[in-house]
Amino acid sequence: MxxxxxxxxxxxxxxxxxxxxxxxxxxxxxxxxxxxxxxxxxxxxxxxxxxxxxxxxxxxxxxxxxxxxxxxxxxxxxxxxxxxxxxxxxxxxxxxxxxxxxxxxxxxxxxxxxxxxxxxxxxxxxxxxxxxxxxxxxxxxxxxxxxxAPTEDSAHWQPNxxxxxxxxxxxxxxxxxxxxxNPDPPEEGDGEFDETAPGATGWITSDNMQDFLDENGEFRMPEGVTVVGAEDEVAETEALGEGAGRTRTAAEVDGADGVEDEAKWQRTG
The missing domain is CATH 2.30.29.30 (Pleckstrin-homology domain (PH domain)/Phosphotyrosine-binding domain (PTB))
Structure with missing residues (x-):
């Protein structure tokens, strides 16, 4: 300059x-x-x-x-x-x-x-x-x-x-x-991605927690937010078939264990 x-x-x-x-x-x-x-x-x-x-x-x-x-x-x-x-x-x-x-x-x-x-x-x-x-x-x-000029209430006024x-x-x-x-202008590349912005790096902190909660205080993913690895998880789930990647309830787990035990008894009996 x-x-x-x-x-x-x-x-x-x-x-x-x-x-x-x-x-x-x-x-x-x-x-x-x-x-x-x-x-x-x-x-x-x-x-x-x-x-x-x-x-x-x-x-x-x-x-x-x-x-x-x-x-x-x-x-x-x-x-x-x-x-x-x-x-x-x-x-x-x-x-x-x-x-x-x-x-x-x-x-x-x-x-x-x-x-x-x-x-x-x-x-x-x-x-x-x-x-x-x-x-x-x-x-x-x-x-x-x-x-x-000096102000009326400034008895000890000095220039400027x-x-x-x-x-x-x-x-x-x-x-x-x-x-x-007059701060220095940002260097080339500055301003494209602010790592200090809440949630900019993908971490959920106290500064951006409210963006991940619904009106009932339940966790939700904000619209437009891409989860790293989410595409791979979806592809793997589709390849494994129905039920892959889904969390089962306790009742489902007990029922499945009972059917599995019965099947084992029939095969070995």
Whole structure:
């Protein structure tokens, strides 16, 4: 999964604020505005020189007259970070360009002091192991922008409800929350058969017992359920003739034993 370039500057009006989203039931769960979890303008972006050069979308964020070198890392300054429910966006106002990072590409993220570390996998699902492409980013937020007014009953209000968290802590939490909203898509073959579903493997458990009982509490086989080996049992029963495979009552057993004993006496008498 690759990075997605942007040419239009993000604006607060493009999103629904998190506080508004949490206070109401959405009219639809499809479409609509993305939810803005955090906005951090003026952040610093650190990336290895060779990885920056290999990714045109990220390289486009670097302004020729800005940025500095920190060992092998390039520091790109004045990056606006938008953490939304759909993607993590990095925008360079000086270059009027940006990039959207799908949450599925973030394989590892952690807080490192005043920065948030991201380990991105930019390869497709079918890419061979030796051809996988990884990129390491470090985002150092300097401030969290407030886009909402404090409520009357919140005397200790902080921007975006982050309280006493540092900018790095707030950014890490926002990315974590949005990652949970965007789980990885199922791999090929997933979803065809769920072994964890009650009764999926053929076992009768407390979770699916009610499916095998009738209104009188008697055992029954649900419609459409195939019993493994049932076809073989039916074929064997038909080959053996009438009565094969049928459970006899006690009276039938006693009667049959009496006839059998009498037949033996006649033959041996």
């Amino acid at each position: 690759s990075l997605e370039p942007m040419t239009a500057s993000p604006a607060v009006g493009d999103f629904q604020l998190l506080s508004e989203h949490e206070e109401q039931t959405p009219g639809t769960f499809f479409g609509g505005k993305a939810v803005l979890h955090l906005h951090s303008p003026g952040a610093n972006l650190k990336i290895l020189q060779e990885e920056l050069e290999s990714q045109p979308q990220l390289h486009a964020l670097r302004y020729s007259d800005s940025g500095s070198q920190d060992g092998e890392q390039v520091v790109i300054e004045n990056i606006d970070v938008w953490v939304t429910s759909r993607s993590l966006t990095l925008w360079s106002a000086s270059k009027s360009t940006g990039v959207q990072i799908p949450y599925q590409t973030i394989t590892v993220h952690a807080q490192e002091g005043s920065s948030v570390y991201l380990y991105l996998n930019l390869s497709d699902a079918n890419t061979a192991d030796e051809d996988l492409v990884f990129v390491q980013l470090r985002i150092e937020p300097t401030t969290i922008e407030a886009h909402e 409800g982050h309280g006493s968290e540092s900018p790095a802590q707030a950014l890490f939490k926002a990315i974590s929350d949005c990652q949970e909203l």
